Amino acid sequence: MPVAVADGRLAGLPRLGLGLGLRNVHFDAILSGEPQDLWFEAISENFMDSGGRPRAILHAVAERYPVVLHGVSLSIGSTDPLDRAYLASLKRLAQDIRPAWVSDHLCWSGVNGHNSHDLLPMPLTEESLAHVAARVRQVQDLLERPLILENPSSYVRFAHSTLSEPDFLRALAAETGCGLLLDVNNVYVSCFNAGSDPIAYLDAFPCERVVQMHLAGHQDFGTHVIDTHDRPVRAEVWELFRIAWARTGGAATLLEWDDHIPGFDDCLAELRKAERYMAGDTVSSGAAECARGGDGVSNPVGFLIPRAMASVMEDAA
Amino acid sequence: MSALADMQSRMHAALIDPRADPAAQALFARDGRLGAAGGLAIYQRGYFLRIAACMREQFPALCHALGRALFDDFVADYIRDCPPERHTLYDLGRRFADWMEARRPDGDAPEAWVDFMIDLARFEYAAFTMFDAEGNEGNVFATSDTADSALRLQPAFALGRYRFPVASYYHAVRRGEAPLLPAPEPCHVALVRRDYITRTVPLSAPHYTFLSAMLAGSDVDAALARISARFGIDPMMARDMWCGAAGSRDRWIEWGLFVAVDAGPVKDL
Secondary structure, eight states, X not given: XXXXXXXXHHHTSOOOOEEEEOOGGGHHHHHHSOOOSOEEEEEHHHHTTOOXXXXXXXXXXHHHSOEEEEOSOOOTTOSSOOOHHHHHHHHHHHHHHOOSOEEEESSBOOOTTOOOSSOBOOOOSHHHHHHHHHHHHHHHHHHTSOXXXXXXXXXXXXTTOOSOHHHHHHHHXXXXXXXXXXXXXXXXXXXXXXXXXXXXXXXXXXXXXXXXXXXXOOEEOSSOEEOOOOSOOOHHHHHHHHHHHHHTTSOEEEEOXXXXXXXXXXXXXXXXXXXXXXXXXXXXXXXXXXXXXOOOOOXXXXXXSOOHXXXXXXEOO | OOHHHHHHHHHHHHHHOTTSOGGGXXXXXXXXXXXXXXXXXXXXXXHHHHHHHHHHHHOHHHHXXXXXXXXXXXXXXXXXXXXXXXSOGGGTTTTHHHHHHHTOTTTTSOOHHHHHHHHHHHHHHHHHHHHTSOOOTTSOOOOTTSOGGGEEEOSSEEEEEESSOHHHHHHHHHXXXXXXXXXXXXXXXXXXXXTTEEEEEEEXXXXXXXXXXXXXXXXXXXXXXXXXXXXXXXXXHHHXXXXXXXXXXXXXXXXXXXXEOXXXXXXXX
């Protein structure tokens, strides 16, 4: 896909407003209530190979709401060959659901035929840039749409990295025509752990390429923070969102909540807080502080297993 | 191997076995709040905890039977020997029962409780897989009026044969009970999903043989002939087990075991 074509396709993507991550525990509430001004982000891998209830639910949601597909296993940065079976399955799902766009992460999730089920950081070098750019082009050609890539949360920085993450993503977008998903919680988490300035990160970020933003909660351990997606958005992240939302010209914004997930209405209420910051309100200190404990596991993909025993079993004995 | 490939291999090896390459932390910058070792440790810890949590969701009854600490120990050894291969976490437990069989903790002196754990793992993964398997929802199921010659098993169907009553143990855990480890007792079970509800159906040995034959492509008549031959049952009695007053036919049709097809050539096994 030529860069100019991808650029044109990106420019034509809709501004979806506010959305929520589609999670199992909310299925009934989403489909039983009156349609709202909302959109949903479905985790691609939860539905790609589904022959059961998840795929049927996604169909029903997509009939009522705009949907985007967000992947966690494309492994665009891996040195393993691209998984053609995975891509074929993703393309079938996209043809079936007709999402507004398809996204994944700037990361690798496995190598040598193994999968860590984590979003592992890339060394930010010219070698990595050439490697990822070549693979983004292949994926875009296969999916016949621009790929949207997200900045991951990270806890290490490679010693031999030569590029900043914003510069890497800017160059990648320019070379491939891909779009970007700016996760402002990930910006905060990565910058806090690296001891760098998240505002400087945003200043350097190519906001003109941002199609979507993510909001989420993280856990603060004092010495470091972990991207847990298990609590409300913290004040520092709302402030980054306020700045980034204006700079992106109002990119579609989505709240992720993946552990200790509250009821649908509570998630919606957390999401709607974004409207204040979209209107330019500054953030009061201490907003959305949450004292709940947790085991501090980063949670990019841990919610992908359904609780089959609890929800779908009957004994005919 | 490129520098990028080498780096990824080393970092991944350090996730699978943190003791394998103590020098792996040299890959990372030492500045920042966490330092190289602290940052790597977050990935190492998250790798195991995330997979263990997913395995507990796939094997809740086995986790109950072993206790969480011992279950997690098994998982740690399992994923070290069998690192995840596929993009879907649904696949995590696919090799677990076979791995337990190959790495039985009782070694050369087999103990019944290990056999039970292996069978329970096999049953639980089959039950978990049924949750999202290809099914027949949205299509027509057979009815009591469907001719026997047109009955075929639907796609979301599986059979299992076990040395212990694993299905009843599973459901006791599901009800929040604290069942004792059961004594050995041969157990045949069907799993079938209709309207996205998976049902476990206990079976007699002849029923299991009948459904095995149908799963292999036989029609009802051929499957009945199979159990007559296998168990020395009079053909009339076999048919009565199928569609007599206490037969299984209507009940199984109601539970969605069968779809109706245009009766064509079938395999006579």
